[in-house]
Amino acid sequence: MTVRAKKNLGQHFLTDKNIAHKIVSSLQNKDIKQVLEVGPGMGVLTQFLLEDKGLQTFVVEIDRESVAYLHEHYPELGDRVISGDFLKMNLMEYLHGPFSLIGNFPYNISSQIFFRVLEYRNQVPEVVGMLQKEVAERITAGPGSKTYGILSVLLQAWYDIEYLFTVHENVFSPPPKVKSAVIRLTRNKVESLGCDEKLLFTIVKQSFNQRRKMLRNSLKGLVPEIDKVDKSWLSRRPEQLSVQEFVALAREIEKVLHA
Template sequence: MNGHRPRKRFGQHFLTSRTVIQALVEAIAPRADDPMVEIGPGLGALTRALLPHLRALHVVELDRDLISGLETLAAQGPAQLLIHQGDALRFDFADLARQLGRPLRVVGNLPYNISTPLIFHLLEAGPQIADMHFMLQKEVVDRLAAAPGGKDYGRLSVMVQAYCQVAPLFHVPPGAFNPPPKVDSAVVRLLPLTQPLVPPERRAGFARLVAAAFAQRRKTLANTLKGLLDPEAIRACGVDPGARAETLAVADFVRLAAALHNRGA
């Protein structure tokens, strides 16, 4: 397992820093009975650090070449390590939560090339996710946590903040990984809201509206939302149709999506 060569196509950068691993475990604060799932355990560095705190740990790993090493780790005990070989983007997290009878705690050093779609996939599991702790590219964490008006604020900020509290935790330098990535990383905590700002029946319309609003950042809402909402409808939501998407709060998008839903769109 230690002889495994990181694969570019899987976006593999294996976490090796004991200091960072310990800080991540402290942030997660695992408890023995937690229904914990690790995405992309890789060579098992974080896995080994989590296992002493848990009775059982589920891991989802795509790379078949890493499974035998994880199976060796599973045989060592004392905690139960349950290995799911497959693509986390297609894994049914909600179904696993139902099997375990409780919402999942999800952790992982996520491959940079799938981090955003994977977060969206997890958001679809809704109340079946208790919390998420991820190592991500720092610029992605900056975008997740961004406030209106800044350059980092965009579609990802709005889509995630409508469903989660976002808390950046700490910075991680490239040297904490093998091979070192060309960018800085950061750890973030995503805590799903007890009551998401967007109800299930409006999710699709909300996603469509936010994507359209940010598709051309320099254009006004009157232009970007043409075909979805006219200027009068935008103004009726308390939003200036002459404004740009990056200036709107998440709550503004929620009201616009409600108007879209009421029109049957």
């Protein structure tokens, strides 16, 4: 039995076991005893995760054909094969305590997966993910870069992020039209940003949705009294602000909104 890749699920199955092993070996935090794999497909990463007997492996898969395959080929997973949509489920129903996250993430939902990581950031100390190279570069980009954006700022506020290696399209079935990359996120020591996090998210999103505009123009819909914000911020564009500067801006806007 094999599983046919479904275009609507963004499935591209990794076929190179050496790369699969390299991805799994990129998990470094040996203190974490649970791992959740997103979109295991036919288990090319799963087989290496299961080799570590001190690690409890869970997999979440939306494709019923893949779920049946995993039950047949990896019976030791038992009820740790979770059939459902990672983007919608309450993970705390299945995992208790901290867990690492790993996966060959479907291209069409990779950004949404990272937004979920942010929701569970206090339970997820480490993430190793393979995704579209372009998105990987966006997440790891720093200020001043054309690829620096919403995910860069929000993820880097909570995680140290490393671009590990590039993966060629010919090691997938079917081959995608773009290259892939593997990145690692390691939770930093920040417990609180000291600002209204929902407001920060809104500011970052609104700024980058109009990234060519100066902050004075992109944020005036959010802050009617924008001119009460320190003028030194207002003539800048979003890609010119570091993560820490976005946090400082959020604190200042919070004061203006509640004045």
